[in-house]
Amino acid sequence: MTVSYRQPGVVLTDHRFTVPLDHDDPAGESIELFAREVVASEKACQDLPWLVYLQGGPGFGANRFVGKQAWLGRALKEFRVLLLDQRGTGHSTPANRQTLPLRGGPGAQADYLAHFRADSIVRDCEAIRPRLTGGAPWTVLGQSFGGFCAVHYLSTAPEGLRAALITGGLPSLDAHADDVYRAAYPRIERKVAAHYARYPQDIERARQIAEHLVRHEPVLSNGYRLTVEAFQSLGILLGGGEGSHRLHYLLEEAFVRTPQGPALSDAFQEEVQGLLSYAGHPLYALVHEACYAQGERPTAWSAERVRAEFPQFDAAKALADDGPLLFTGESVHPWLFDTDPALRPLRETAEELAARTDWRPLYDPARLAANEVPVAAAVYHDDMYVDPEHSLRTARAIGGLRTWVTNEFEHDGVRVGGPRVLDRLLALTRDEV
Template structure:
């Protein structure tokens, strides 16, 4: 029997489902997928439409609600919400450095992880839909970031299961290779760097001081990871959220302390850096990141560490050169690099599997353009102007390729608009998909 608990204004019900690891072999190995049902208090027995939420990532578990917080407050006015821990995350069968060695060596781990992309997530959702709503029941879908990528896969593979789809910051390029994605991304990250240094010009020198120090003496983080110059630069992932620039600035304020040997990087700073750089809570984000762009009909080759390869085309991210010329040191963004599997203890045991996934050349297609061109499901999408994580131009091209998809392009919010807007982003999309706007 499912466990039921209560929070202020909500009733929560746990669900655990058995799904095939490989949906092409439904009677083969099974894994568990966990989902949390959330309904407004007093509406437990109401006949409400279901809203499936797919979190960003890859490798991100669903949010853990605290009553009617964030976008849930708006969603619970109209829906019974299902927060899905996508396979491998949260309370679903985990895929981590602790569990993956049970599969065997790197080859066996990579083969297992090849079943953790959007197509498998969508097929999990379809099995769950049948169990909760019946064969002919339909639900609404809300996809944030990578969850929006999954929404496009859902519309491609199983549109009959959807009443409507809402996408926030997650319209993927249907025909974009991994290299295409990063060629478009690095210039956006450059703009975010410039905006940060314009807001906090004192950080130009603050960042240079840290880089100069790390170039000579990489620092050991509290959890055992190694803070190198490239690792420090990867803090730029923060610059894509609404308050990320401010948070980065405050982190830099605490960089130094005077100890017995003179100035050194402070424990406060190193702990803050570790909280941002460690993949302990989501190793699949690193392991699977570039594979979410793999489609054999788009690029017959492998992803082959595309972010690392393409970075060489953008010399402004060369920290050593910036120190020599006196230019600001640029942070990077949502990029996964092979050295991360050497500096992060959580990722080190997964290095072999990650390398094999990076060299894989036979990724199945995730989107069906011909199905999307004939789409009948109402779809509304929030596209954030100059989103650091998802290319705006690519998102708008995808919107044009999906029949009936309506977009709202906004510069009021960054990529985290769904979470921080107090329900405003979700409310607008709901009204759009209903034809009220």
């Protein structure tokens, strides 16, 4: 059953689809996918080509736009847009600490979650495409992890694509997670250095907060244990266009005077809790490193192991040496499953996934080299989350792909500069620039 309704300037239609959990076993267990169709009000009755938005993450539902926000307004000038809640996210069949125990123990839960990577998401798209387009190919817009999905789409089902648009999401075709993080930590360090150059007062503020956390080990109102390592992970903000400013404003309101002395302010703790909790997107923590996994080599908590190769990120060392505390970024560590109450029941499941050695290949280099689908990718020169060198190497490996390399935007360029970014990528796929 579909339901249609209106917002300013748009008509929305909610769709629900049933797909196999394992597309290789179509008669087996099924799950539900939710997707929201959006069309401009004045074009609601027109036969328009489709554009499917593949959200970043993994583990996040599609954007909940109001009207024609961000890139959506530009897309609606010529497309009927599908905002897909990828499996396990949003209104699709959920996968979290409340529902995963229905699967059984940690091993069974890990087996289930192995079906929540780009390969399954693309097969979901191909399962629902004929139901919406009558079999016609559609355009995909892949942001970040959504770009990983788009490259897998080009590898396995290019016949389903009219064009592919990728923003900050060209993955390495063959890098292990270790290679990804060895490239990431120096980029993160540069972002932190740039933040401290802009806001030098934050050097001392960050140290004071870290020292307070060491002494007091606070527990936030939702049960989150705010350790120094968790505090460092607020560096994930530095990957966005306004992230450095957001981090600065957060740090400057960290402390309040009380009869017992300085304490972390309620406002600071509340904002930190919202930034650090995985309650709304646990799949991000569970399958993040698995997004890079191919073949028999386990990820084995890659970000944690590789971090040891960069001692400058060690908080205890920084505090002992009177040096600046370095923030970290988009990485998942085993301690998350101790600090975050939304993840604690899933620690053993995460361990199972980290040890897994039967990952399928995600990309087909030969098929990508022979690609004939129009593809354009925005590569952000200073991207903290996705290595630009890895992205450019992949761009050269995909036939006909055109790149737009820019340092005008950070990783969230499609959000903050959406109409311009989308317009540029569409023009590239049409040889208009």
